[in-house]
Structures are given as structure tokens and as C-alpha cells.
Amino acid sequence: MTFYTALLPPGRATGPASWPVMVAERMSWLVLLCGWVGLGLRGCPVSALVAGGASILIGAFAPVAVLLPLLAGFHLLLALCMPGLRQWELRLRGYRPTRGVYATSPRAALLRWMDHDPAHPVSPLT
Numbered sequence: 001m002t003f004y005t006a007l008l009p010p011g012r013a014t015g016p017a018s019w020p021v022m023v024a025e026r027m028s029w030l031v032l033l034c035g036w037v038g039l040g041l042r043g044c045p046v047s048a049l050v051a052g053g054a055s056i057l058i059g060a061f062a063p064v065a066v067l068l069p070l071l072a073g074f075h076l077l078l079a080l081c082m083p084g085l086r087q088w089e090l091r092l093r094g095y096r097p098t099r100g101v102y103a104t105s106p107r108a109a110l111l112r113w114m115d116h117d118p119a120h121p122v123s124p125l126t
Contacts, residue, residue, distance in 0.1 A: 001102045002026055004109035007087060010094035020098065021090060022109045025083045032079035035071070039078060039085065046092065047085040051078055 006020040031038035036055055040048035055074065062070050078085075087097065101116070103109035 001104060002109075003100055003102055004106065004113075005083070005087060005100040006098045006109075006113050007090045007095040008098055019110065020113060021095060022100075022106045022113070023083055023086050023090070024106065024109075025100070027079045028082040029079070031082050032075055035075045035078060039082070042082065042086065044082075044085050044089045046089055 003025040004022040005025060006022055008020050009018055028038065028042060030041060034041070036048045036051035039051055051074075055071065058070055058074065059067065091097070101109050101112045103112050
């Protein structure tokens, strides 16, 4: 089971775009392996550009002997901070955090969240 934090879109969104974005509170393996490119692929362009600039600076100024351990540690730090970075980027776009739920997948988390929130029914008929 993974904890998923729900972030609601701005108030003007309608239809499926008005559903919350579920952010998993776990390490991202894609970011661990790819670093700042993984951040960009996960939907965090601002964080990806900042981390990419930091990676370039590390590569330019760090001695060769410490370059790989330093970049590996930086990738690990980015992977562990991925949920916080994703939430920060969504809040920059106007999303607002609400309570989260435990679930096995993002789809199950969305259904569980909608089940407990009567303001967002699972379907228009209910």
C-alpha cells in the first residue's frame, strides 16, 4: 500500500479535468536512474531545469574522482524528494492539496478518494 496525496485543480476546471491528481508518496525509480531528465518526464519542468543546471555545474566544477559519487547522491536526493517536488509544481499551477488515501495504484487511490468525498462523485449518475 502506498499513500497518495490528492491535489485538486483550480476551480474553473470541469469534467475529468476537475478530478484530483494523485501523487504517490514514494521514491521515483525513473528519477533515480535518469536524474533531472526523469523529473521532466514525470511532469516537473521547473524542477527539472533547476536540477539540470545543478548537474551541469557539478560536472563542470567537481573533480573527476568525486564526480560519479556526487551525481549518484544527487540522483538519490532527487528521487527521494520527487513527491514534494511534484506537489510544489502542481501548487504553482493552482492546484490545492487535500487529504490523501492509502491504495495500491493511482486509479484505486482516485476511486477511494472519490468514495470518501461526496462533493466529487465517482460518476455523474451517483
